[in-house]
Amino acid sequence: MPADGSIGAPDKRREDVRFLTGKGRYTDDINVNGQLYVHFLRSPVAHGRLNGVDTEAARAMPGVVRVFTGDDFADVGGLPCGWQVTDRHGDPMQEPAHPVLARGKVRHVGDPIAAVVAETLNQARDAAETIEVDIEELPAVIDMKAALADDAPKVHDDLKNNLCFDWGFVEENKAAVEEAFQKAAHVTTLELVNQRLVANPMEPRVAIGDYAAHSDESTLYTTSQNPHVIRLLMGAFVLGIPEHKLRVISPDVGGGFGSKIFHYAEEAFCTFAAKQLRRPVKWTSSRSEAFITDCHGRDHVTTIQLALDAENNFTALRTDTHANMGAYLSTFAPSVPTWLHGVLMAGNYKTPLIYVNVKAVFTNTVPVDAYRGAGRPEATYQLERVIDKAARELGVDPIALRRQNFITQFPYATPVAVEYDTGDYVATMDKLEEIADLSGFEKRLAESKARGKLRGLGVNCYIEACGIAPSNLVGQLGARAGLYESATVRVNATGGLVVMTGSHSHGQGHETAFPQVVAGMIGIDPSMVEIVHGDTANTPMGMGTYGSRSLAVGGSAMVRATEKIIAKAKKIAAHLLEASDGDIELKDGQFTVAGTDKSVAWGDVTLAAYVPHNYPLEDLEPGLEETAFYDPANFTYPAGAYACEVEVDPETGKVTIERFSAADDFGNIINPMIVDGQVHGGIGQGIGQALLEGAVYDENGQLLNGSYMDYTMPRADDVPFYAVDHSCQTPCTHNPLGVKGCGEAGAIGSPPSVVNAVVDALVRAGHDITHIDMPLTPSRVWSAMQG
């Protein structure tokens, strides 16, 4: 095992001391002198014409400073969408306006209608109750297929219909795919729902706007995964504030899972209102509000078909997906069902022909955007379910069928536009069979049976595209931003380092893992390295944290900046040692002239950089601080194989997870303990999706489970102890650390094996079923058993 603090050591997370002792500093812990509070009056109906908002009584209520409505934002931009998808016919997606406060119409329950700013929160709430809103309720469109009917009510009156885009991928393959299906020896078809989820980070969203009149500078404190992105989007597109007059700070953030990537109306509101009122304005979401305002995830309805030849080789795949966008386009919504989903449809298999069709649909529901995995769980779930179904139909072992079709040669160019650099799917499957003790299954099956329980085994593979993302590629695909990452490494005179990163940590352990990288390169103790993130004033422009990108992209920027530091430090050392810098070696924090015992310590060099008495000033600037931007050459492709064993209570339909095993290939590992934790958390969320979670709307667009009384979050006793292994390592070939990213794998890889296992248990018990839609709640499983 590597020494403490170096790359590969399972160091304990240093940030946990403050998190676990209640000393984290979250956005809601910040209170700015003179701050006001805002309460948003939100639409109680899913769809309605807003005929009038009478705020007169509210304005006269005690403590009220100002009541804003949509009209106050007439001269302000709407919330922008950061990604434009071009549809099958070459047309750009339909892109509706997304006002900060509703104007003309309300489009989902929770759409903000008015904002009351008052001295106290209770005063703001009291006043909001006196606002009279004249809403003419309109029929709501909730079901995606119904939303596409010719006579469906339109969510946005100025669009042609509710179809955001009709995307075909790869359109040129379509005819060849059709042909392959005609020639197929066997075709397996599966219809399934990847249900809508609510991210539910432990910390609800918070925004505080502050304005300094003396400098004309606006500051937004916000619970964001990417403060620079918020600064750019809000400054340039909504409020018209240039970056140098706008500072965005995201301190400790209590989980995001994607839902805190996006630019939200409340952020723009607080920044805008603070400037108007010349006083800070704070908003803290309640949990109930979070359910109807945080972007939701998933919500795909798919038909997938797999074609096989007579030898059970996959010959073609085609999918037809309806993807719910909700009422407005959130920041990255269009990219999720397309470029994060279609390009993953090859999975771990050498299927030569693939065609993906996605119809993105507007409905009167909360906007849907990226949630841990974003598009990749949807792709994995369909593919790994249809393969399991095919194996059953063909009467072959599902693992053998997968193995037979594995990609084994790398690099591998898929028929869906990406090139996998490395991988070894045979190795991860071998490892899985070992850690999951698959050979012991029959014995455990018999034990379950003796206890009156049905046991089942489910296996699946997954692949993901992480390290998001090569800018030139995503630019061609419709991204309206680059997706590089940045780092500034500042060495202090006495040898300590501050690393300023454009990525953001909201649970990922950057403060521990990143110092391991930098300190490891120099050969010093990681406690000498401090990570700074989350403040646009202190960090170079960066794109934040999502898509398992922080280490693969942000870490690579850090490596590049540290390389520059080391190169310069060697020059200084060479001067001090009166040698040539080409002869200087750096090891364990000592600079040595190669082949001699002449050396100077790291601290001597850093001191010389800042106290340049004996220093090559004619050749070199003093100081030791470097910045690097890193734009990846490709995505990274973590992959693995997961196995789940369940027991089903035949009387009640209740599923319990008895064993869960994960064999992942994340390339090189910086801190295995953090990787374990990321995988554990991801699997927990995947089990949540498979068995427990799912937002349910009624036909009028009311969210039926907008609280923890009815929305089931996974709890400790819903999950087993996991067997997690990441010893299969095929390093990424195109980033300097050889890392692939591990943040989303668990959530991507786990739902199919859970569902496969439940189907297996029921089939073994003689039930004639092929599929149950998630979440596999007791009542659903029981109903399936009733036939």
Add this chain to the structure above:
Amino acid sequence: MYAFEFERPRTLDEAVAALADDDAQALAGGQTLIPTLRQRLAMPGKLVSLTAIDALRGLSASGGVLTIGAATTHAEVAQQTDYPALAKLAGGIGDPHVRNRGTIGGSIANNDPSACYPAGVLGSGATVVTNRREIAADDYFTGLFETALDEGEIITAVNFPIPDKAAYAKFDQPASRFALVGVFVSKGKDGVRVAVTGASEGGVFRWAEAEAALASDFSAGALEGLSVDPEGMIGDIHGGPDYRAHLIGVMTRRAVAAAG
């Protein structure tokens, strides 16, 4: 929350006086009332805490009857040994936080159709004691969130006759972990009782057919072939009326088996 006044009387008389105000409301553990207030779904002008009144707290067993003060917490009930089936029921409510605050009086005053105690009280044939009278369990639960309590009436205790055999079998609603269906069975000197919570649109009820079958043969086998009509059962995102009706059978058999 709306603003309210707060009183914490020491005696029952003071509490009764404080609750005489029209817009005053009793506060026990607050595990139901406080979330309601936070959502602004109730607007009492005054909250009168019952938790400092010694007469409402604690447990005592004598003459085959366990008396539990209304302000006794679920955690305290879970620790008593005189009536193990009731201890188990209390220990299965919510989480430690809820059990350390929530009270038996608050639970049965609220009479949530998915709550556990209503099944325990009805299934034991207990008596609800108030500051004005004694109410038999059969007369006390009158519908969803409805009880026989009058305005301003305070529950002071619940008297449980300790049966020979009893058990509670609860099937959790996955999200809230209240009872999707909970069944309390008991066999005592006044016969067999089977009380069902979580399932019916009318709140907790007694399953008469099962009681009759068990009266002659107190065994899970005696329930064979009995089923509940789904008509009138709750249907929601966690399960339809059919499923709940089915679970009543399953949980009753399990409860009888556990009662031994």
